[in-house]
């Protein structure tokens with residue numbers, strides 16, 4: 470579904486590489502998280518995949534083809550929800566459909582209403598983002614990302630700004646969505662427990678510049694229950710991951 474081959478990137482204003490000869494791949498229908506300390510370059514990986522940035526060397530393939538020659542191969546949800554405050558929730562969700570083009574107003578309305586029901590916000594089309602709670606805004610932003618129609622979703626710390634209880638319920642909600650639709654999800658988080666609860670595999674950034682991602686499979690079946698997190702092997706995995714992040718903070 471997604472493959473990075475020997476990707477190198479350096480910000481024009483910097484004299485060091487953020488990514489150096491990085492390769493990894495994600496299979497169709499996988500839920501994969503990337504964890505790493507703040508500033509290590511996780512979001513840069515997303516900006517390269519979604520072509521906000523271009524690699525200095527190497528290539529990025531989606532569905533086996535270079536991304537430069539493709540449209541709408543991924544949906545991107547940035548850290549903050551970035552809903553346009555002057556557009557209603559319905560108008561925000563309509564945006565990817567307007568960009569894609571080719572749909573009548575009534576077709577767009579039907580798709581937006583269907584998605585709002587899907588993300589648990591029926592009847593919210595006419596509200597403005599400022600009238601929604603943080604969790605509702607994130608669900609609306611997720612709906613907008615899903616309406617890109619892309620099978621590959623890049624979610625960059627989508628729940629980091631939410632309070633603990635909302636975050637936990639949003640994690641469960643996201644897993645439900647993923648289990649129903651089986652999009653391929655690449656998810657960035659600082660939160661080791663969140664990565665374990667959601668992912669089939671975790672990719673750990675343990676070097677700067679990022680030269681490789683250490684792959685850690687999560688030994689839990691789907692559907693997941695939060696109680697699974699208290700299994701001894703999962704507690705040990707959490708400690709191992711926290712340790713490798715702590716080491717990176719010290720080295721950084």
Ligand SMILES: Nc1ncnc2c1ncn2[C@@H]1O[C@H](COP(=O)(O)OP(=O)(O)OP(=O)(O)O)[C@@H](O)[C@H]1O
Pocket residue numbers: 480481482483487505506507508509510511512513514
């Ligand atoms: N536009 C830019 N120009 C120069 N350097 C940048 C730019 N954007 C990011 N950087 C630097 O590149 C590095 C990686 O940034 P990036 O946003 O990818 O990190 P991150 O791992 O996603 O961080 P966080 O978890 O805090 O969001 C950081 O050192 C950052 O300062």
